[in-house]
Amino acid sequence: MILATTDVHGCVYAHSYADGSTLGLGLSRFSSAVKEYRSKGETLVLDNGDILQGTPLLTVANKTPHKHLLSQILNHIGYDAVNLGNHDFNFGHEVYRRYLRDLVAPCLTSNILDHESSIGHSKLIRTAGDKFVALIGVCTDYVPHWEKPAHIRNLTFLDPIETVRKEIARLRPYADAVVVMYHGGLERDPHSGSSTERPTGENVGYVLACLDGIDVLITGHQHRSFVAEINQTLVTQSTFNAKEFVEITIDFDLDVKCTARIIPMDAFERDEAIEEIARPIEIETQKWLDQPLGSVEGPSLKVDDSFLARLHKHPLVSFINQVQLEVSHAQLSAVALFNNTTGFNPDITMRDIVSTYIYPNTLVVKQIDGKTLKQFLEKCAEYFSLRDDRIIVNPQYDEPKPQHFNYDMVDGVDYTINVSNPIGSRIQDLRYKGKIVSESDIFTIVMNNYRAVGGGDFMMIPSLPTVSEINRDMAEILAETIQKHKRYRVVHQDNITVIR
Numbered sequence: 001m002i003l004a005t006t007d008v009h010g011c012v013y014a015h016s017y018a019d020g021s022t023l024g025l026g027l028s029r030f031s032s033a034v035k036e037y038r039s040k041g042e043t044l045v046l047d048n049g050d051i052l053q054g055t056p057l058l059t060v061a062n063k064t065p066h067k068h069l070l071s072q073i074l075n076h077i078g079y080d081a082v083n084l085g086n087h088d089f090n091f092g093h094e095v096y097r098r099y100l101r102d103l104v105a106p107c108l109t110s111n112i113l114d115h116e117s118s119i120g121h122s123k124l125i126r127t128a129g130d131k132f133v134a135l136i137g138v139c140t141d142y143v144p145h146w147e148k149p150a151h152i153r154n155l156t157f158l159d160p161i162e163t164v165r166k167e168i169a170r171l172r173p174y175a176d177a178v179v180v181m182y183h184g185g186l187e188r189d190p191h192s193g194s195s196t197e198r199p200t201g202e203n204v205g206y207v208l209a210c211l212d213g214i215d216v217l218i219t220g221h222q223h224r225s226f227v228a229e230i231n232q233t234l235v236t237q238s239t240f241n242a243k244e245f246v247e248i249t250i251d252f253d254l255d256v257k258c259t260a261r262i263i264p265m266d267a268f269e270r271d272e273a274i275e276e277i278a279r280p281i282e283i284e285t286q287k288w289l290d291q292p293l294g295s296v297e298g299p300s301l302k303v304d305d306s307f308l309a310r311l312h313k314h315p316l317v318s319f320i321n322q323v324q325l326e327v328s329h330a331q332l333s334a335v336a337l338f339n340n341t342t343g344f345n346p347d348i349t350m351r352d353i354v355s356t357y358i359y360p361n362t363l364v365v366k367q368i369d370g371k372t373l374k375q376f377l378e379k380c381a382e383y384f385s386l387r388d389d390r391i392i393v394n395p396q397y398d399e400p401k402p403q404h405f406n407y408d409m410v411d412g413v414d415y416t417i418n419v420s421n422p423i424g425s426r427i428q429d430l431r432y433k434g435k436i437v438s439e440s441d442i443f444t445i446v447m448n449n450y451r452a453v454g455g456g457d458f459m460m461i462p463s464l465p466t467v468s469e470i471n472r473d474m475a476e477i478l479a480e481t482i483q484k485h486k487r488y489r490v491v492h493q494d495n496i497t498v499i500r
């Protein structure tokens with residue numbers, strides 16, 4: 001039996017850091033699951049990456065220069081091997097190196113080179129008496145399209161398809177079964193095979209599944225749940241935040257027969273032993289989250305309906321842009337509301353900030369001409385579409401993966417999005433200080449580092465000249481701003497009109 005987690009995103013405890021409510025997720029529950037399976041028989045436990053980022057607990061743990069908390073937890077659970085995901089590079093070299101150093105389980109990731117040598121290596125594991133399983137791990141090579149250059153300095157990302165092909169050729173002769181973990185998703189529907197996205201190379205799981213010689217392909221990254229068979233390869237993906245895991249059975253009698261099921265984590269109780277290991281850092285995290293920082297004055301920054309918050313540009317957007325403009329001295333500022341944003345109460349604590357600004361982003365100031373600004377806004381305007389004459393969210397931003405964080409709203413200019421017009425010609429009446437923007441006008445614009453390297457397929461952005469970089473976490477910048485002012489005045493800009 002194999003149990004696999006993917007996209008755990010720092011979820012150890014079964015509670016919400018936003019409001020303390022109990023949730024049916026977390027590695028603490030997974031630990032109980034592993035104990036139960038192992039009491040019944042041999043069980044290999046694997047993780048497919050994106051584990052180091054996503055909760056305040058991990059933000060604190062990553063900054064604590066001791067034995068890495070997650071390594072201690074994975075050691076206790078008894079993981080057999082891990083793979084790395086794109087978010088595992090978010091805190092730089094020191095953090096993922098410390099995580100891997102302190103982990104008993106080997107790292108499999110063989111398509112990322114650190115100074116010419118591979119971060120991880122494939123493994124042959126003996127199981128079921130005299131059978132050998134080859135474990136191969138690769139990560140999407142799209143990481144440089146999202147990550148801060150400093151965090152991936154001296155790293156080389158090789159093509160996952162070529163790497164897997166080579167590893168299969170090398171190990172297949174010695175293995176009874178080949179299991180590949182790929183921190184990436186599927187570019188096609190797993191059942192029908194029809195294309196579901198532009199072929200950027202971010203997700204190549206379908207092509208991988210079609211390679212000969214793989215028995216099981218464990219995917220991730222898209223936070224989806226499915227089990228499918230593609231080219232006689234069993235392909236799985238379980239969703240994020242340790243809400244589920246995949247249970248895979250390999251039957252070695254009668255050739256090799258593989259089956260899998262997605263198991264919800266809420267079927268298992270929390271394991272006190274895991275929570276005990278995390279306790280010191282959890283206490284520190286809760287203290288940090290409850291720090292009162294100050295208050296904001298002006299319109300409410302609470303988000304009740306996230307569709308309306310984007311359609312009518314919520315004051316929360318004005319607030320974040322206002323802070324970005326102040327700290328960067330740029331003329332324009334772009335920001336998105338992340339998925340499931342709840343916003344701020346008037347008295348703001350660190351808890352409000354980290355549950356609203358969930359990514360460890362920094363800021364970059366780019367120089368942009370009027371023509372490219374228009375292209376940028378046109379790309380943003382793809383977010384909306386029409387159904388029965390009503391404005392809705394373009395379904396591509398919901399399925400297969402929610403990507404509401406790719407709808408940026410720009411302050412410093414006024415503009416109208418006409419959703420009735422075809423994609424690419426929806427921006428109207430684009431003005432800077434009342435004057436229509438011409439193609440040759442030049443501005444400075446501040447945005448997060450993800451967007452600055454083109455994240456979300458904003459292909460017009462990376463080649464723009466960089467004016468400056470502010471290498472501090474945006475959550476930290478927001479906290480400092482409020483702390484400095486005690487009472488921070490938000491001036492809402494009603495500058496974006498969405499019509500049909």
Ligand SMILES: [Mn+2]
Nearest residue numbers: 007050221240
């Ligand atoms: Mn992920």
